[in-house]
Amino acid sequence: MRIAMVSEHASPLAALGGIDAGGQNVHVAALAAALVDRGHDVSVFTRRDSTDLPDDVTAPDGYRVVHVPAGPPAPIAKDDLLPFMGDFAAGLSEHWTADRPDVVHAHFWMSGLATQLAAGPLAIPTVVTFRALGVVKKRHQGTRDTSPLSRTKIERLIARSADHVIATCSDEVTELVRMGIPRRRISVVPCGVDLEQFQPAAIASADPTRRGRLVAVGRLVPRKGFDLAIAALASVPDTELIIAGGERSDVSDDAEAKRLRQIAVAHGVADRVRLVGQVSHESMPDLLRSADVVLCTPTYEPFGLVPLEAMACGIPVVATAVGGFLDTVIDGVTGVLVHRRTPAAVADAVRRLLADEGRRTGYGMSAADRAHARYSWEQIAVDTERVLRSLLPEPVVAQHAEMAEDGTRDGRLDLV
Template identity: 60%
Template sequence: MRIAMVSEHASPLAVLGGVDAGGQNVHVAALAAALARRGCEVVVHTRRDDPSLPRRMALCAGVEVDHVDAGPPSEVPKDDLLPHMSAFADQLREAWSDERPDIVHSHFWMSGLAAVAAAEDLGIPVVHTFHALGTVKQRHQGARDTSPAHRIELERELARTVDAIIATCSDEVVELQAMGAPSGIVEVVPCGVDRARFTPDGPVFPRAPGRRRLVAACRLVERKGLGDLLEALVALRGTELHVAGGPDASQLALDPEAQRLRRLATRLGVADRLVLHGRISRDDMPALLRSADVVVCAPWYEPFGIVPLEAMACGRPVVATAVGGQIDSVADGVTGVLVPPR
């Protein structure tokens, strides 16, 4: 089977840790590779954000990444990409006319718009995964929501247009039904975890003697709840909070959220117990997770959340907010503890 994936802002080749590079990149890369191992031919179409990138390059055996020219060949915040989706769709239509896939799987709402626009004239079925919903983002961020003005309306239309929707958790199904998505086309397929990489045994990051360690791994954005963790750290004497995410360690001083967290830690009197590692490679992430007494995942909202799975695969207990996919993935009182957000 020939499968075309569309992931407009989240390239499977991206280096993780930036504001817009996280779980979706991991999910798309892992899913594409797994499908290839089952004998499928997979092409992942993503927007070119660097002029030096070749049009096509291999991700792994059976998977190619297609860098689509849509908008400037530079990094553009995902909330600013909507005006370029028409050009993205034109490029997809041309590619699929020459090399027709059996099915298209789009990831994130703007990818879905481009995929449907390109596929409908060619009669190619489209399966869609939202990864995040505008209604949920608006509910939690309010006036701070930087999404395009018509995102929610366009997502509702998309949910009624695609041939099938893959939700990543039961909470998302409820949200999709409220949006008007036909119930008969929605299936839950949770995100997975690489159990060959994330194991209880293996290298462990060094630890300071006599101190407990909390580990959080996430993008450096306010909604991930790192500020809430710092406030909790005040009551946890002898405990450090280690955070993986954001730019390289050498660039953290320039990162606005890293600056905010350090100011907050200083005001709370816990600056000596906050360790910002910056970007941690996928190869090194298991060692950091294994070093934790507890892995903490405290987002205000979370479409799925892969880190709890990775932590549990490493044999570490998890404290997570009871939101989105974390409600499904963390067995409260068994593999971890669920707590209210914020």
């Protein structure tokens, strides 16, 4: 297939750790690479945010990245990009008129908007992955939600116009059905994890003198719930908490980092909390493997890559029972889901795990097994391919089936 992927604010080539650079960048890059490995021609369309960027570039993993002019060629917060989506759509239309893809897969709601505007007149099949829904964000963030006021209305129109919607977790399916989207037009395809990079460390003998370590990772924004993790630490003695996240390695001037340090002082744990700033994707496995438990305590999380990466490293997870965590973390098997979002409940779950090395080891082994069985990028690409291929017109499907007879490609149309 000739697949166009649209990711208006999250380039697969961007450095991670910024305020709008995270899981979507990783997802788009890894999925594009995995689809190329399966023999597809993949182009990722993203907004030009620098004058230094070429018009298009081929990534090391074989997919093409096309930088589409839309608004000033400079970084712009994703919530401020809506006025430029008309220009972005016009750029997509120009590209697709000259070089038509078989199908378009949009990531995030504004990508979905531009995709529908460009692909609709050209009758190109479209799929959208929202990654986060405005109605959920508004519910949890209230007045702190900086999304455009029209977001929820536009999302509903996008979902109804798309040929198919890919949800990343079961919780999102429920929300989409409430929005009036027929269940038959929704498939669940989660995010994946790089199993070559994130894998368990060799078993080492325990150091009885080492104090416990909790690791929490994410952007330094209030919804990630690091304040809850710090408050819980007050009831977990002889244990340190490492918080990794931010736009730079030095977060001394970051407003959220300052707030978290004040909370640590107020709870009497300032000497046991370390904010280490941005950690490179290459260094992240070592940080996760250094933990006894990886702690994930957001107020909500549309999917969340951190538990998956920890699980792939064989580290048990304690997570609040929200969003995508309800699918990825199997309570009592790969970690613990905390249903009461209080410091006492989080601290109790952590203490029980830290006190039971055998349980931690068992959870870690089960976590690694689950990551390999369900969340490899190869599997995610297979599941995505099935959805995309199911939307192709019959002549195109037949063409791909003929190619499969030569052994170059899997031409089966499996139901999702």
